[in-house]
Amino acid sequence: MNDFESASIRALAFLRRTLGFQLCMVTRTEGNDWTVLHSDDRGYGVVPGDVFNWDDSFCSEMVKGLGPNIASDSSQVPAYAAAEIGRKIPIGAYIGVPLLLADGRLFGTLCGIDPQSRPDSISEHQELIELVGEMLSTILQMELRVDEEERRAERYQAQALTDALTGVYNRAGWVQLLAKEEARYQRYRQSSVVIVVDLDELKAINDRDGHAAGDVLIKRAAFALQKASRAEDIVARLGGDEFGIIGVNCDWGGGLALCERIKEALEEEGIKASYGLAVTNKTVRISEALTIADRAMYEQKRQRKSADAERLQGMHGV
Incomplete structure (x- = not known):
C-alpha cells in the first residue's frame, strides 16, 4: 500500500468483506459534486468517476454532525431518512467517516451502504472504520x-x-505542465481554472511606436500576470499578445478572484486587455477549459469593439 489509490482499493475490499455491504467507496467532494474515486461494488453498479450530488448524500449529513458514522437502520435516523439519495437507491444500512486534508479541510469520505438494515452490533466496528479512515x-x-x-x-x-x-513559460512549457495538472485532476478531482488574457492595444502600439515599444508592453503584462498569480499557478505566453494562466486547485470563486487580481495588476501598468475564464469539472478537462476560456475572451473583445463602434457613431451623430 504505497499510494492512496492502492491503499483505498485494499481498504474497501477489506471493509466490504468484513461488513458484508454491497458497496464501499472512497469519494471526493468539491462544491456540490460528490465524485467516486474508488469503489468495491457488488450490487449498486457504482464505478469510479460517477458523480452524485453531495447535498443529497448521507455523507453530507454525517459530516455536518446530523447523522452517526454507523447506521444499522438508516430509516431510524431522521437526517438519513430525509436525504434525497435514499429516494433514488435502497439504503438500509450505512457507514461513513470523513477523509481530511492536512489543514483539516474535508477532502471526501470513506463510506459504505447496503440495501438491507443490519443488527445494532454493527456499531462494534466503529473504531475499526474510524481507524481505516484516519489511515x-x-x-x-x-x-x-x-x-x-x-x-x-x-x-x-x-x-x-x-x-x-x-x-x-512558452507554449511548449504550457503544454507540458498542463498535462501534469490534468493527470493530477484524474487522481484527486481537485478543480483548476484556466484564464486567457489577450492584450488589446499591442497592434496599435506596434504601428504607432514600433515593435520595441510593443515588446516592452508584453514584458510589463507578463510581470503583472506573475505578480497577480499565486506561486503554484502556471503563467505562460501562448503566442503574440495572448497569455494563459492555470489557477491550480482553484474553484470558480477562486478563479473570479484570480481574474480580478490580474485585471487590477494590468490596470496598474496601464494595460488594457480582454479576459476569458473557465473551470474544470466532471466533464471539462483543462485542455477543454482552455478552449472555453479562449472563446469567452474573444467574445468579450468582440463586445468591447462593438460598444466602441457604437460610441463613435453616437459621437459623430451629435
Missing part, C-alpha cells in the same frame, strides 16, 4: 505533500521552456 487520510496527506514537491520539480525542469522575451 487513508494520512496516506492522502503524505501523497499530496510529495505531489507538491513533484510540482515544484516540474516547474524547475520546465524553466528551459520559457519565453525569451518575458521569462514566463
Whole structure:
C-alpha cells in the first residue's frame, strides 16, 4: 500500500468483506459534486468517476454532525431518512467517516451502504472504520505533500521552456505542465481554472511606436500576470499578445478572484486587455477549459469593439 489509490482499493475490499455491504467507496467532494474515486461494488453498479450530488448524500449529513458514522437502520435516523439519495437507491444500512486534508479541510469520505438494515452490533466496528479512515487520510496527506514537491520539480525542469522575451513559460512549457495538472485532476478531482488574457492595444502600439515599444508592453503584462498569480499557478505566453494562466486547485470563486487580481495588476501598468475564464469539472478537462476560456475572451473583445463602434457613431451623430 504505497499510494492512496492502492491503499483505498485494499481498504474497501477489506471493509466490504468484513461488513458484508454491497458497496464501499472512497469519494471526493468539491462544491456540490460528490465524485467516486474508488469503489468495491457488488450490487449498486457504482464505478469510479460517477458523480452524485453531495447535498443529497448521507455523507453530507454525517459530516455536518446530523447523522452517526454507523447506521444499522438508516430509516431510524431522521437526517438519513430525509436525504434525497435514499429516494433514488435502497439504503438500509450505512457507514461513513470523513477523509481530511492536512489543514483539516474535508477532502471526501470513506463510506459504505447496503440495501438491507443490519443488527445494532454493527456499531462494534466503529473504531475499526474510524481507524481505516484516519489511515487513508494520512496516506492522502503524505501523497499530496510529495505531489507538491513533484510540482515544484516540474516547474524547475520546465524553466528551459520559457519565453525569451518575458521569462514566463512558452507554449511548449504550457503544454507540458498542463498535462501534469490534468493527470493530477484524474487522481484527486481537485478543480483548476484556466484564464486567457489577450492584450488589446499591442497592434496599435506596434504601428504607432514600433515593435520595441510593443515588446516592452508584453514584458510589463507578463510581470503583472506573475505578480497577480499565486506561486503554484502556471503563467505562460501562448503566442503574440495572448497569455494563459492555470489557477491550480482553484474553484470558480477562486478563479473570479484570480481574474480580478490580474485585471487590477494590468490596470496598474496601464494595460488594457480582454479576459476569458473557465473551470474544470466532471466533464471539462483543462485542455477543454482552455478552449472555453479562449472563446469567452474573444467574445468579450468582440463586445468591447462593438460598444466602441457604437460610441463613435453616437459621437459623430451629435
